Amino acid sequence: MGNICRSPAAHAVAEYKIAERGLDDRLTVDSSGTIAYHRGEPADARMSAELAKHGIPSSHRSQQFRNSDVEEFDLILAMDRRNYEDIRGLVRDEAELDKLKMFRDFDPAGPGEVPDPYYGGREGFARVYEMVDRTVEELLNRFEAGEVSS
DSSP states (O other), X not given: OOSSSHHHHHHHHHHHHHHHTTOTTTOOOOOOBSSOTTTTOBOOHHHHHHXXXXXXXXXXXXXXXXXXXXXXXXXXXXXXXXXXHHHHTXXXXXXXXXXXXXXXXXXXXXXXXXXXXXXXXXXXXXXXXXXXXXXXXXXXXXXXXXXXXX
């Protein structure tokens, strides 16, 4: 929602893994929130610390999702149902709706929501990192196999 925990983690992990695989000339990643409450703020320090534990750099600043993002990007991933519905309200046709998926639709451990760790302890951030890491890995595997378009 505020673009300071889950989506910045996914953004940082994706950028890192994309560069590792040499796909940075083919894929662009961005993240944003559906509300502007934290606009311009860095990622939550607890999420940044969890990323750093795994050697993942993050220099993210929160931003709000824009209508033009629906046009600009080929795949839009929502972390939970509420954000999915907020973004769904911005799409204008079936082609745009086809771009919108739940992030964990690509999770090999199964679909669902990525829980918001903001009000919990450090273990919540570790759990989110684990979900993000394996889901990004699977998403990139599917991209390289031609199952997901850029």
